[in-house]
Amino acid sequence: MKIAVLSGKGGTGKTLLALNLASVADKASYLDCDVEEPNGHLFLKPKIQFVEPVEVKMPRINEEKCTGCRKCIDFCRFNALAYVNHSIKVFEDVCHSCGGCTLVCPENAITERNKTIGKIEKGLSENVKVSTGILNIGEASGVPIVKQLIESEASNDELVIIDAPPGSACIVMESIKDADYCVLVAEPTIFGTQNLSMVHELVELFKIPFGVVLNKCLNHDNPAENYCNDHKISIIGKIDYSQELAALSSRGELVSRTNTHYQTLFKTILNRIVEEVAYETTSRT
Amino acid sequence: MKQLLVLSGKGGTGKTTVASALIQLSHAKAFADCDVDAPNLDLVMHQRCEPIKTDYFGMPKAIIHEEVCIECGQCQSQCRFDAITYNQFNETYQVNLNACEGCGVCELICPVDAIHLESLVDGQMLLYKDERVFSTAKLKMGSGTSGMLVTRVKKQMMEEEIDTNIAIIDGSPGIGCPVIASISGVDYVLIVAEPSLSGISDMERIISTASGFGVKTFVCVNKYDVNTEYTDKIEGYAKRKHLEFVGRIPYDVEAVKAINQGNTIVDIDCASGRAVGQIYETIKNKL
Amino acid sequence: MKILIPVDEQIKDTDVCMSFGRAPYYLMYNTEDFSYEFIKNTGAASQGGAGIQAAQLVVDSQAEVLLTPRCGKNAADIILGAGMKVYKTLNPSVQYNIKEFLEGRLNPLTEIHPGYHNHGGN
Helix, strand or coil: EEEEEEEECCCCCCCHHHHHHHHCCCCCCEEECCCCCCCHHHHHCCEEEEEEEEEEEEEECCCCCCCCCCCHHCCCCCCCCCEEEEEEEEEECCCCCCHHHHHHHHCCCEEEEEEEEEEEEEEEECCCEEEEEECCCCCCHHHHHHHHHHHHHCCCCEEEEEECCCCCHHHHHHHHCCCCCCEEEEECCHHHHHHHHHHHHHHCCCCCCCCEEEEEEEEEEEHHHHHHHCCCCEEEEEEEHHHHHHHHHHCCHHHHHHHHHHHHHHHHHHHHHHHHHHHHHHHHH | CEEEEEECCCCCHHHHHHHHHHHHHHCEEEEEEEECCCHHHHCCCCCCCEEEEEEEEEEEEECCCCCCCCCCCCHHHHHHCCCCCCCCCCCCCECCCCCCCCCCCHHHHCCCEEEECCCEEEEEEEEEECCCEEEEEEECCCCCCCCHHHHHHHHHHHCCCCCCEEEEECCCCCCCCCHHHHHHHEEEEEECCCCCHHHHHHHHHHHHHHHHHCCCCEEECHHHCCCCHHHHHHHHHHHCCCCCEEEEEECCHHHHHHCCCCCCCCCCCCCHHHHHHHHHHHHHHCC | EEEEEEECCCCCCCEEECCCCCCCEEEEEEECCCEEEEEEECCCCCCHHHHHHHHHHHHCCCCCCEEECCEHHHHHHCCCCCEEEEEEECCCCCCHHHHHHHHHCCCCCCCCEEECCCCCCC
């Protein structure tokens, strides 16, 4: 079963929830797809077993074959090539690795080489198999890392918790497209609610069953809760704001491993999710 | 006009809360929301007028003309982004516009010229103009935010001839393209950090990204009382990196109430508002 | 000598454009015959790598000097790599900058900012 945890807005507690859901399960895999700012490993502190680089293809020009016709420059939509001092210069940071220049060159002067844009670290933290995607600073797109991460666990039949990046852009879509269920985490502010509506639209588009967990709840009117009620969205969990929880989390403590109250709270949410998935599966067959 | 950009690295540290307060305190007559993936500033900066909307055309994407297509499948096999699939139901090849990166390889290799790249409307730039100028954008879902759009949002604000001592820009989280584009050309950056392991890790990454630009950088900590030990660590780190540490803001339930009522935290009297007030006084002298 | 400056309009008494890579035009001033020419920047509307395409245009124009307020790393690599000299403009006026340059009062541009990748989506 693959559960994706997303939020639209950063800082709502997406990672907190994803980590704790993984740790209260008997066995689970946790995938950190927030490759620009991965944080899950700070809490899980996994023992790293192996590291795989994530590579993309970059053009390599054979100067001897190049005639300076510039067909490659004319073709490239990303302006990744320039002609200076009678040779083609490649700008790897804007290249999208489409391979078009290799096809267009009439002299077959362009081949490709691999370039590392980041890595995936795999390790173990008690009952959780941890996979963290990390994008190198300065690299433009983390999408290839997320693709590789998701691919690596595609045939995993057990519980997989996917910690999606914030927002609702392409990289989020890559993270959730194979999920069986999505958990949307919302905070009780109008900022959070505006962003909740964006991920709501996203999961509806992808037709993935979903529910909302309201986090950092305070004792007053919660615009996110109102949104869920207005749109008839299942609220599958509520976590109250607590100075203690904030402090423990700030120190990188996985509260469900050290505190029985939180262990119960997250286990209840996980059970609810499992029920919802089972319900969806039976109602579809 | 001088530009102050508010960044954080990590999402949810209070960037928009702080940026909106600074706009009020500085009486800035120009501001922009560059977090086009999830724009929020409009919820607390009440614009009384209707915005001027301009269509934003994104990167051209591939469109397959079914009538011409001979279903050879070459486009699908050459696409590096898995953006072309065969739809059994319609018996056609089709392009997933979210996955398509607009590289043009399919257009190049199609033997019957059935594929063309076309620019589609990805969203709208919005410009609110009354006594103040507010520039932002709303993207269609799935449209990637881009450095280009961020640059356009800033430019839209800058092009208005408005007399303001400072322009405030609410930046986006992360360290990628849109953030890098937002830093280019600004005069000052204020980093809003959060005293948590995640917050510190992300702050270090954003400082590393921003440092190449040589822009004067200030650092403050929001919700500092959640972990004062980490707040001290952040202050120490800022000093070691020769960045100006300009203040601490407490976690404040009143702030949530203010925001939810559509106000900035300096529109009411509360502890976090007073703290941002002091931060503004500190920064003001250095602008 | 040919001097190139990014500008917003095709007028010789205009201001220097704030952006190098996305300037709509480049003004080319020829010190030998005092003539002015304008080159359209076809890269201005690109989603990504605008600075690179702009730099290619600049290098192809065969100008010897570029006067600009700022320049990114990718563009700088091309322009400096081709042997052109780059100087930092001082105040908005194009005419002022040309005069200051010819009288040796402009400094070479040393702050090259990191490439910023203005490209789409993913």
